[in-house]
Amino acid sequence: MKARVTVTLKTGVLDPQGKAIEGALKSLGIAGVDSVRQGKVFDIELAGHDAVAAEAALKTACEKLLANTVIENYRVEIGA
Amino acid sequence: MKARVTVTLKTGVLDPQGKAIEGALKSLGIAGVDSVRQGKVFDIELAGHDAVAAEAALKTACEKLLANTVIENYRVEIGA
Numbered sequence: 001m002k003a004r005v006t007v008t009l010k011t012g013v014l015d016p017q018g019k020a021i022e023g024a025l026k027s028l029g030i031a032g033v034d035s036v037r038q039g040k041v042f043d044i045e046l047a048g049h050d051a052v053a054a055e056a057a058l059k060t061a062c063e064k065l066l067a068n069t070v071i072e073n074y075r076v077e078i079g080a
Numbered sequence: 081m082k083a084r085v086t087v088t089l090k091t092g093v094l095d096p097q098g099k100a101i102e103g104a105l106k107s108l109g110i111a112g113v114d115s116v117r118q119g120k121v122f123d124i125e126l127a128g129h130d131a132v133a134a135e136a137a138l139k140t141a142c143e144k145l146l147a148n149t150v151i152e153n154y155r156v157e158i159g160a
Contacts, residue, residue: 006121021122021145030141032134034125041086041121042101045114054112061110065101 001046003058006075007067008039042066051078081126083138086155087147088119122146131158 009015015037022036046054058076067074089095095117102116126134138156147154 008121008123018122024145025141028141028144030137030144032127032137033141034127036125037123039121039123041088041119042098043088043117043119045116047112047114057110057112061105061108061113064108064110065104 001049001051001054002079003044003046003054004077005042005044005058005062005066006039006077007042007062007072008074009037010071010073013071039072040066054078081129081131081134082159083124083126083134084157085122085124085138085142085146086119086157087122087142087152088155089117090151090153093151119152120146134158 009018018035018037021038022033025033025036044058046057048054055076055078058078062074062076063069089098098115098117101118102113105113105116124138126137128134135156135158138158139154142154142156143149
């Protein structure tokens, strides 16, 4: 079973990496970019076919390791 | 207009970061994780409402800056 976990910075948390990318895009002449925020994505291959158990396991994984929940949000999609 | 660009490693390209996360998840006792691959996600805010032009601009941005097309795939979603 495949799953995708997306971890993004919470609104209001400064993102200097995103700001740098925004500046680079502007200097490359890509028009119309107002803001960029960078996050992380984890493509996870899981054993078994129990989507509910998999989602629970991945939420635990996010809380413990994949996301810093003080400054980041996470989203778990099963079967993506 | 909002857009999301997801950049992931191509199949067959080694991902030591993903391997490390996989090991860490296993040692944390998260069951059933077969493999992990890490990618990047860019949440981009664009001026204007022309989705076709925005997608073209973001594809150019991926080719020039956001993705290393030798080893990475990218996906552009508009209005995500």
